[in-house]
Amino acid sequence: MAVLALVDCNSFYAACEQAFRPDLLDRPVVVLSNNDGCVVARSKEAKALGIRMGEPWFQARQRLGEGGAVTALSSNYALYADMSRRVMRLLARFAPCQEIYSIDECFLDLTGLPEDPGALGRRLRDTVRRWTGLPVCVGIGPTKTLAKLANRLAKQDAGWEGVCDLGACAAADRDRWLAATPVAAVWGIGPRLASRLEALGMRSALDLAGADPRRLQRTFSVVVERTALELRGVPCLALEDLPPDRQQIQCSRSFGAPVTAPRELAEAVTTFVSRAAEKLRAQRSEAGAVSVMIRTNLFAADAPQYSNSLVVGLPEPSADTRVLARAALRGLRRLYRPGFRYAKAGILLLALTPAARHQADLFTPDRSDRGERLMATLDRINRRYGRETILLAGAGLHRRWAMHQANRSPRYTTRWDELPVARC
DNA sequence: TCTGGGGTCCTAGGACCC
C-alpha cells in the first residue's frame, strides 16, 4: 500500500508576510488579490473575524468599519514565490519523490521509508517551521485524495497537532472521519457536483466512497468515479514528479483605472505578451496562436458592456516576443470598439509545441535566425538586472492602467535594496 | 471609487474519413 503525504502551508501568503513582520503574528492579516481587489489569504485571526475567501476587500472593510484592526497587504508574488521555492527544496529532502502541486503544497511519496509516516510528518513540520518560519500541516493516506482529506482534518482539528495519518487509523475510525466530511470538501468535488451528489443522497465523503463507481461514471464522469475509488483507498491518480510543460500560457490583469484609449490597451497587451513569452521560452516552447481578450467592468451594471476575444493564428510557431506581440495587436485592432471603458485585458498563448521540433511554414521564406539569440539575450539581461530592464517600446513606460497596489511589503528575499535589516 | 489570475481535464457534438 502506498503512503502519500500532502504538505500544505497554512494561510501561505499571510504567513509569508508574518515571517518578516513578527509584529503581525497572532493578528488579523489579509493578503489581497491583484489590484487590491479580493481577499486571497487570511491569517487565523482574520478568518475568525468572518472575512471570507475571495470576498471583495472594499466590502469586508466596510463591514468591519474601515477594516478595523485588520492589516491588509497587497500581494507580493516575488516574496511568495521565493518562500515557496525554499519550502519545496526543504521538503524534497524528506522523500525520494515530490510533486509540487501548487505554490503552497506538495505531495511526497513516503512509501517504503523506514520511519513511521506520522513521525516523519511531525519532524518535517518542525523543520519547515524552524528553517523558514512557516507553519505547515501534513495529511497522510494511501491515495492523493485521502492525503488531501487528511490534510484538511489536520488543519481543521487542533487535536491532530498538524499531522493526520489516515493510513494509521483503524478502518472504523477512518469511516467516522469520512462520514464527518461533507462531500463538497472532497478534492475534485466542486459546488456543482456537490449539489448534484447531495440531491442523490450522497452528502458525506463516506457516502461517495460507498457509491457504485460504474453508476458514478455513467451519471457524472470518470473524474467522479476515480474520486470515489480514491476515497476507498484505490489509487487512480499517480504522483507526477516531473511537471509537464504548460499547454497554454496566459497573462491578464484588471486595470488600476478604466482605459478608453486604444494606445493604452495596446501597451497592456504588449506587456502581457512579453510576460507570457518569457515563460514560453523558459519551457522551450513556441506558440502557434495568440488569443486576445478585452472587457469592460462586469460589475458596473449601468455602464455599457463589451466583452470579446479572438484567436490569431501564426503562419509558423514562434517564441519571439515581437512576433507574438504583432499578432496580438492585430487581434486587438479587430476587437477594439470605441466608446467603452475597459477594465481588463489579457492574452493567451496556445498551440504550444517544443521549440526543438520547430515546424516551418512552406510559404514563409526560410529564416535561419528566428530571433532566438536576441530573445535569449533579453531574457538573460532581465533575469540578471530585474524584470523589464529591457522591454518593447510598445509596452509603454507611464502605464496609467497599471494595477493598484497600495500596500505591498518589500521583496525581502529577492532584492538587495529591500533586504530586511536586523538590529542587535 | 473599489469585485484576481492561471491552470487542467473531460464530454458532447460536429466534421470528416473509409
Add this chain to the structure above:
DNA sequence: TCTGGGGTCCTAGGACCC
C-alpha cells in the same frame, strides 16, 4: 415506410483546482 457502421480529430463549454 424503410437510408450503415466504425472511427478520428477538433472545438466549445463545463467543471474543477489553487
